[in-house]
Amino acid sequence: MQKIALVTDSASDITKELKERYNVRVLPFRIIYKDREYSDGVDITPKYVYDTLETEAPTSSLPAMKDIENMYEELKSEGYTHVIIVTLSSGLSGVHNAISLASENHPEIKSFVYDSKAISYAEALPIVEAAKMIEKGMSFEEIVKEIPRVTEKTELFFVVGTLEYLKRGGRIGRVSGTIAELLNIKPIISVDKNGVYYTYDKVRGRKQSINRMLEIAKDKLSNKKYDIHIIHGEAEDESKNVAEQLKGLENVNSVTFHGYLSPVSGVHSGPGLIGVIFYEVE
Structure with missing residues (x-):
């Protein structure tokens, strides 16, 4: 029997409510200041970023590889057989490539790493729709075929x-x-x-x-x-x-x-x- 996990990254702007309702895991990007580093949406708020933009110039970096690896280990320990991962556009970030490479180290879980070609809630929509399909009892293979149609709309x-x-x-x-x-x-x-x-x-x-x-x-x-x-x-x-x-x-x-x-x-x-x-x- 298939047990399907859902994962996205923090640029998707998926709401806390939807994250909890559908048990979506979110991989945080890193926000790097001159003398400190934060995990996006974990220990830094949008307000803090805007309040400091004029005096400091932070940069951003991909989710840490250890976070990606830990995510896969958690899925394995929880008995997941499949995972659908929707990422920020590959035209804006290397996160899709990084997660795709990491997924090859975990053949025990069948991974579909989808490039949303989008950002913000336009990136979250494929995950939200996939969650609804899981609730309807659709299979991993059926959901994977439908996800690109969400992007098209x-x-x-x-x-x-x-x-x-x-x-x-x-x-x-x-x-x-x-x-x-x-x-x-x-x-x-x-x-x-x-x-x-x-x-x-x-x-x-x-x-x-x-x-x-x-x-x-x-x-x-x-x-x-x-x-x-x-x-x-x-x-x-x-x-x-x-x-x-x-x-x-x-x-x-x-x-x-x-x-x-x-x-x-x-x-x-x-x-x-x-x-x-x-x-x-x-």
Whole structure:
């Protein structure tokens, strides 16, 4: 009989409630300051990251190999036969490759290491949907076939307060930075099929960028039904306002306000992020 475990990394922004409900294990990224190191979401908060960004410049690193190895040892001791692991986009991090390599050391557990090609709750959705499939009694093989379809139905858009932190962390992908900053151009950023950031659209000024996000939402909702998830990085009031404006729109199945994105994502995005994740529902 199959016993299937679920694992993701801390960049997925999976909520505490869902983590506990579905027994999802979360591998923490590491946040490294000049004289100290933290485990993402374990002993550091998003608020702490934002409060120290101007005076300190932390970097991030992959989950420790010992954490990955310990995770596999725990699964083995608990009698798991299979594991589904959903990771941050390989276009943004080496975590997928690291876990894939580690999984080869544990042939006793059949592993499916899935590159979400996404970040934040767009990364969490395949894990959440896999959990629902497990509850329905679907097999490992059936779930593995369905997970890519979850990604196909998911889109992510976000704006940031400044492009400085994306540039500093080398995560800017195909988003042009310096000239845009000088002209106060605010790109609407999305993630392409390869899991790399790109400019979906650009407008001038913060207010217009938020209005453009709402226009994108209205356009998408004109012919399809969606669950919408809102995440923010030190932009709570603006994000809540976006959530409220989306709730009344036609074809909105649900709007969920998740609060802060993970500390490790905050290191690279800086303050002012508003993220909107769309998940197409039948």
